[in-house]
Amino acid sequence: MVIPGLTIPAKGVSAWFVETDAAGARKWLASLPLADSAAAAREIYQALYTLNRQDLEAHKRFELMELYRGPVAAVSDSLTGQLTGAAFPLTPDKLRLAEFVRQLPMEMAHGYKCCLQDLPRVLLGRGRRRVRLGAMERTLRYLGEALLRSYQVYLPAPAGVWKEIHxxxxxxxxxxxxxxxxxxxxxxxxxxTTIQERYLQILLLGLSNPYQLPQGEAAQISRFLEHRAAGARLLQDLKISNPVGYFLVNLAADSPPVPFPRDGRIQPQPHLRALNVVELLQVLHSLIHRLQQGESARALDLGFECLESAAPDLLRRMIRSWGVTVRRAHTRLKRSGYLMLCAGVNAVHFFSGAQKPFSAAGHGEPDRPMAVPETPGPDRHRDDGGATTGSSPASVTDDDPRRQELYRIDRWQVRDVGPSGMLLAQSGASGTHVRVGDLLGFQRMTEPGRWSAGVARWLKSLTGGGLEMGVELLASSVRPVAVKPLAPRAAGDTRFVQALLLPAVEAAQRPPTLVVTRGLYQPGTDYQLLEDGLPPRRVRAQRLLERTHAFEQFVFADI
Structure with a gap:
């Protein structure tokens, strides 16, 4: 069976041996040391690579591929776990691991494509149909998994994968x-399941803005779609009166769907389909409403596990991805230059405050004080997204609550800029590791001492190492302040902590806002706000503008 557009490895003679008898393969797979996932994965990959380049009857190959599914899933999940929480840009070792994890489902897809290629030679009737449909569904499944493994570490999709899926x-x-x-x-x-359901899952995953998702959420969305994707529909009729909730699928392209044109005018072509996600959006709104009414996330059978507080945010991200598509309002201009960048609320506070130790203006005990780096040391990953540099002064021990934190800044390349954001790139290793949703501080080379604030909106790992990052500008200047909740919070912690005061943005009709590390914001809570050289202020949190894994930004009012 020849399916145009599929890439199938050429057959040849290999020096490696692989079991081609089902009983022997089952025994060999059972003997693999799955507890040592790296060693087992290498053995499995070598066997798949060899098997996919040997001539074999289609039904025998299909039976063998089915045996490999469980072990491949086990080692893939284990190795992916080693990438969970990885800092970006990835180290060379982590990048090689990520590419290897992605190659496992690619080899599984190759095996099932070989089944399809060899089908005309053997089998008749119902047996042939079972293998054909099964091999097509499995190929789609593993090509979709290769995309997921890419999205989990912000790698570009493998060339040709979308074209094969279509x-x-x-x-x-x-x-x-x-x-x-x-x-x-x-x-x-x-x-x-059906081939259409599997195809819809892949289309919707590709439409979830995967490079804008915090790490781990692509896998959660994939599990959600395992039993919810059937709420979407594919249509050959392209006469769409309202394009909201519709996307255009080009079956001849090597790319995911794109938003349907706003005017709804598309010339019908045999390779074009409309993807309708309106009913799925209604389901998402219903799920959010049920959460707001007090139902637990577990009771909603979302298909994935997460913190109760995180479920509504993830569902809203799906709605934004599959609902009204916001197009960029301004043209980006190509630029060639550099800026200095740091990550995390505390790091931005430190550098925008002339690198002064945090002391809450003398009120209360210092909370996680900071000092200017004196000597470099080994990097260690920070919870708030920045990178610290080793040692504290000799008079302060590691278990001393006054232990000083030291921050790093790194030079990033500017590739293009616009009124509300920019594209940055880092070609090699960076001491400042970033994640989607991190608060960023940056200082332009032409404006020493002036720090601006932004947020990392998307990441994309570069082939061969390095990283591209899309940054949204939050404020052209920041003021380091200290805040302390005046009403006891759940944790009972009412010390002063670092915060950032962002000025009003008149063009966006946005009043001044406060940015704090996640978990400090509580609606209606009063805070004492300290700013260097000014009297203390009492302010009240009014409205949350944004919450990411790293920070919260909210509107406040003086009282």
């Missing part, structure tokens, strides 16, 4: 096989 669906659609239930196999008790 080609498989188009071939199944022609013979009406896209609606036939296919067993999930591997002991999965959820029943069958």
């Amino acid at each position: 080609a498989l669906y188009r071939h199944a659609e022609r013979g009406s096989g896209h609606l036939v239930s296919v067993g999930r196999g591997d002991g999965d008790a959820r029943g069958g």
